[in-house]
Structure formats: structure tokens, C-alpha cells
Amino acid sequence: MSGPPSLIDDIRAALSPHGLFLRGSLHLDSDGPDIGSDQRARTILLIGHEGSSHWSAFRHWQATSPDGDLPDPLDRWSKAALTPIAQQFDATAFFPSDPPFQPFQQWAMRAEGLKASPLGILIHPRLGLWHGYRAALAFADPLDGAGAVEVGPFPCDACQDKPCLRTCPASAILPEGFQYQPCRSHLARAEGVACLEQGCLARNACPVGAEYRYTHDQLRFHMAALKR
Numbered sequence: 304m305s306g307p308p309s310l311i312d313d314i315r316a317a318l319s320p321h322g323l324f325l326r327g328s329l330h331l332d333s334d335g336p337d338i339g340s341d342q343r344a345r346t347i348l349l350i351g352h353e354g355s356s357h358w359s360a361f362r363h364w365q366a367t368s369p370d371g372d373l374p375d376p377l378d379r380w381s382k383a384a385l386t387p388i389a390q391q392f393d394a395t396a397f398f399p400s401d402p403p404f405q406p407f408q409q410w411a412m413r414a415e416g417l418k419a420s421p422l423g424i425l426i427h428p429r430l431g432l433w434h435g436y437r438a439a440l441a442f443a444d445p446l447d448g449a450g451a452v453e454v455g456p457f458p459c460d461a462c463q464d465k466p467c468l469r470t471c472p473a474s475a476i477l478p479e480g481f482q483y484q485p486c487r488s489h490l491a492r493a494e495g496v497a498c499l500e501q502g503c504l505a506r507n508a509c510p511v512g513a514e515y516r517y518t519h520d521q522l523r524f525h526m527a528a529l530k531r
């Protein structure tokens with residue numbers, strides 16, 4: 304994304320202490336989400352993490368905040384970190400886990416040119432499967448300097464071996480997509496401990512962006528959430 308004017312740079316600077324990045328942006332017409340006062344968002348800035356970039360900031364908040372022991376701490380941290388930033392820049396914040404679900408993956412496809420891997424997760428040419436979205440900042444006006452970025456070719460096209468399709472012990476990753484029920488049943492059984500401790504074996508098998516692979520603490524946290 305090209306940088307000017309300074310609003311985009313200022314938002315990047317505000318995200319940095321939280322280990323978060325401005326991942327991409329898109330302009331919307333009548334299909335933008337409702338931001339109140341009879342208005343729809345015309346610009347969306349997608350905020351996310353790269354690998355474990357946000358993890359130490361999140362864990363520090365969790366250890367020091369009175370809300371750290373409450374359910375869904377990562378979602379609570381996202382709100383604690385990003386709501387003030389949204390207010391500072393006159394934006395409306397949307398969060399991925401808040402119903403009604405906003406189409407974060409469709410937005411990311413448009414903003415970053417990403418496509419879905421066989422796991423259902425969007426794959427990034429540099430980060431592989433090791434990234435996610437923490438919020439979208441929505442603006443009532445088209446924003447100068449915000450526009451789609453083209454990040455590179457779709458890695459799954461060049462992946463001959465496709466190890467993700469033959470690693471899952473529950474056969475939950477099929478060419479037609481991720482099957483939630485077999486995965487969930489496997490995680491509930493004793494054999495599911497390997498996925499719970501090491502992270503999704505199919506995701507781990509992907510060679511793209513291996514240096515961005517999540518820390519063990521982060522992998523266990525996400526697997527515990529998936530098992531619930």
C-alpha cells in the first residue's frame with residue numbers, strides 16, 4: 304500500500320507497539336458495513352498480525368489487566384488495544400469474532416489479493432498460513448493513500464506435493480475444503496493430543512512462511528480455542 308498522506312503512517316505508528324500491522328485496505332461502495340448515522344463504510348483498513356508479532360504484547364496485557372482472566376482474552380486484548388486507536392482516527396472498529404460476522408476473508412482477498420488454502424485459511428506468499436486479522440477500521444469517506452496491494456502469486460498453485468492434504472490424521476482437510484466435524488471429534492479423543500500440543504498438523508506441514516510459524520504457546524492457545 305502506498306503511504307501518503309500521513310494518516311496512514313500515523314495509524315501504522317499507533318499499531319506498532321501492539322505488534323500489529325496495517326495489512327491492506329479497500330474501497331467500498333454500497334456494500335460497506337453500516338457505521339451508524341445512516342452511513343456505510345467507504346474505506347476499510349485491515350489490521351492484523353504477522354506470525355507471532357503481537358503475542359508478547361497480548362500476553363503482557365493478559366498478565367497485567369484485570370480482564371486478563373475473563374473468557375476470550377485475545378478478543379478482549381484486541382478491543383483494549385484497538386478501540387482507542389479507532390477513536391483517535393475517527394474510525395469505527397469491527398472485530399472478526401463479533402456477530403454479525405463481517406466478511407474479513409473476502410475483504411482480505413480484495414485488499415491483499417490473497418486466496419484460500421485447502422485449510423480454509425488464506426495463504427500469504429510471505430507469511431504462509433501464519434497470520435490473522437484482529438480488526439477492521441472503517442471510515443465514512445474514501446481515504447487517500449488507501450488502496451489494494453498485490454502481494455504476489457498464490458503459493459498453492461506452485462505447491463506440487465501439497466503436504467497439507469495428506470497430514471491430517473482425521474482426514475479433515477480435503478481438496479474441497481476443511482471439514483470441521485472430523486477435526487473436532489479427533490481433538491476430543493486421546494489421539495488428538497498431538498494437534499492440541501503441537502498445533503494443527505496439516506497447517507504445520509505447509510512449507511510456505513515457515514519462519515513465521517507461531518510459538519508453541521500461541522499454537523496451544525489457538526488449538527484450545529478450536530477444541531471448545
Ligand code: B12
Pocket residue numbers: 398399400404405406407408409410422423424425426432434435436437481483486503506525526528529
Ligand atoms: C466461524 C469461523 C470459523 C469456524 C468456521 C465455520 C464455518 N464453516 O464457517 C471454525 C470454528 C471451524 C473456524 C476455525 C478456524 N478458523 Co475461523 N473464523 C470464523 C469467523 C469468526 C467467521 C467466518 C464467517 O462466517 N465470516 C462471515 C462471512 C460472510 O465472511 P467471509 O469472508 O465471506 O467468510 C469466508 C469464511 O467463512 C470462509 N470459510 C468458510 N468455511 C470456513 C472454514 C474455515 C476453517 C475457515 C478458516 C474459513 C472458512 O469462506 C468464506 C468466503 O470467503 C472468521 C472471522 C470473520 N469475521 O470472517 C474466522 C476466521 C476465518 N478464522 C480464522 C482462523 C485462523 C481459523 C483457525 C485456523 C483458528 C484455530 N483456532 O486454529 C481454524 C481453522 C482450523 C484449520 N484446521 O484450518 C481466520 C482466518 C485468517 C486467514 N489467514 O485467513 C479468521 C479470518 C479469523 C481471524 N481473526 O483472522 N473458524
Ligand code: SF4
Pocket residue numbers: 420421422426458459462464465466467468508509510511
Ligand atoms: S502445503 Fe501447499 S497446497 Fe497446502 S496450504 Fe501449503 S502451499 Fe498450499
Ligand code: SF4
Pocket residue numbers: 470471472473474475476485486487489490498502503504505506
Ligand atoms: S487440528 Fe488436527 S484434526 Fe484438525 S484439521 Fe488440523 S491436523 Fe486435522
